[in-house]
Amino acid sequence: MAGHSKWANIQHRKGRQDEKRQRIWTRVVREIMVAARTGGGDVSANPRLRLAIEKAKAANMPADTIKRNVDKATGNLEGVSYEEIRYEGYGIGGAAVIVDTMTDNRVRTVAEMRHAFSKHGGNLGTEGSVAFQFKNCGQLIFAPGTDEDKVMEVALDAGAEDVITDEEGAIEVLTAPADFEAVKNALEAAGLVADMAEVTMRAENTIALTGEDAAKMQKLLDILEDLDDVQNVFHNADIEE
Numbered sequence: 030m031a032g033h034s035k036w037a038n039i040q041h042r043k044g045r046q047d048e049k050r051q052r053i054w055t056r057v058v059r060e061i062m063v064a065a066r067t068g069g070g071d072v073s074a075n076p077r078l079r080l081a082i083e084k085a086k087a088a089n090m091p092a093d094t095i096k097r098n099v100d101k102a103t104g105n106l107e108g109v110s111y112e113e114i115r116y117e118g119y120g121i122g123g124a125a126v127i128v129d130t131m132t133d134n135r136v137r138t139v140a141e142m143r144h145a146f147s148k149h150g151g152n153l154g155t156e157g158s159v160a161f162q163f164k165n166c167g168q169l170i171f172a173p174g175t176d177e178d179k180v181m182e183v184a185l186d187a188g189a190e191d192v193i194t195d196e197e198g199a200i201e202v203l204t205a206p207a208d209f210e211a212v213k214n215a216l217e218a219a220g221l222v223a224d225m226a227e228v229t230m231r232a233e234n235t236i237a238l239t240g241e242d243a244a245k246m247q248k249l250l251d252i253l254e255d256l257d258d259v260q261n262v263f264h265n266a267d268i269e270e
Contacts, residue, residue: 167209
């Protein structure tokens, strides 16, 4: 990525996530419920539910809380029904933004999206307006200093599509979404635990933002991530620290 360290971007994002730890349970619960509702409550037959439960355990969610939400989603308990809605728009300098939400009130959510974008210098777009600039893929990122040859060997043998090392020495493993879990498991079995591992929307190209534009873009992203219905925010801005 141009302008500054990609690794710094990753660390900044992790820091933001850590600051919002209290929100993680809410988001993970919604992911569990939607995954269970769409793919069933059998963890062995539902990869999306397995990943959601893994996130829940990483956030120290009690097992009975996990089970209760799976039961709600599969009809064994009465609960709120969430739907997934993706919004697309533009931020500062034409940077592309994708926002994935889970909501029980579509009208409320779209109003919040429109307000957040317009108030903070962005523009809410139509479906498909920016999605073509991203690739849906599995992404695992390893810190500089990780054994590049070992990561490459294990990842490619397990079915990864590509392994990229940046100028800082951070290693990025890319997979098809369906192969993400197998590649992640193979790497962990070899003692290689990624600093970040997720199925994501990865920007194909980035837009470098500096100074006031960088600050404005970060503000927009922070506002979007703070909305209760938001699960994930993806963008192609390379924001200068």
